[in-house]
Amino acid sequence: MQMHYPSGWKEYELIDAGNFEKLERFGDYVLIRPEPQAIWEPSLSQEAWHQKADAHFHREQKENYRFGEEAKGGWKKKNKMPDSWQINYHHKDLKLTLRLALTGFGHVGVFPEQANNWDFIFNTINGWKDNNAKVLNLFAYTGAASVVACMAGAEVTHVDSSRPGLNWANQNMQLNHQKDIRWVYEDALKFVKREVKRGNTYNGIIMDPPPYGRGPDGEKWMLQDKLNQLVGLSSELLRPKNRFFILSMYAVGLSAQVGLNVVQSHFEVENPEFGEFYLQSPHRQHLPMGTFLRFRG
Secondary structure (H helix, E strand, O other), X not given: OEEEOOOOOOOEEEEEEEOOEEEEEEOOEEEEEEOOXXXXXXXXXXXXXXXXXXXXXXXXXXXXXXXXXOOOEEEEEOOXXXXXXXXXXXXXXXXXXXXXXXXXXXXXXXXXXXXXXHHHHHHHHHOOOOOOOEEEEEOOOOXXXXXXXXXXXXXXXXXXXXXXXXXXXXXXXXXXXXXOOEEEEOOHHHHHHHHXXXXXXXXXXXXXXXXXXXXXXXXXXXXXXHHHHHHHHHHHHEOOOOOEEEEEEOOOOOOHHHHHHHHHOOOOOOOOEEEEEEEOOOOOOOEEEXXXXXXXX
């Protein structure tokens, strides 16, 4: 069981967290956003938070907000705060630029803790002598991991059930002067089933499934119901060598041990890395950001 935080960030920092919110800096701008796991008292005063913040996302129906739910609401901005801006992340030869924006769900287009996985992806693909890698990214969001894999030299298939997410990922690809990522607008489980039937295989599979959601045709996704099936099918797609697998989960009640058990029931792999991601605070209360499991070989 391991605990990892994304130590490579220069343009992101968690300033404080508490009272179900977090205070974060993304490049030149500081935001206050919902965080259901931050049930403790913040270290800084409310006045200090609002002095630092350039924008504050206000939830609707705060009393009903539960872990894992989308936080619908709106932003209150100071004059200098743009609707969209960019942020940079560097790791070895990786120089990544991402487009950020204020969305109606409180997201900004990046999950900072995933930078630890970006390093893993970049290092793994670059470590292969025969670098004709094929990578599948499921629930791929705004495409940071897809772009990283592409920049490392892989042929990437990016699957997501959100049209705006695919458009955003395409912008990130272009920002980083990449091309030829394959965009797939489809339910992840449906796509994987078809790939198994087609006999396609991949060197790398990345998945960051939500607790629940809907596919393009209204397909219902519940993590507890579908994860085992998805991982089982994915085991048929992953090549036997020059391979990696990443599972990230941010869902209440599912520990890192759950992810380990599911993966080990379908893959024969010794000593996979598994544990918890967190964001490091300058105060004592670090912020947990879900679990991970990954291996390579």
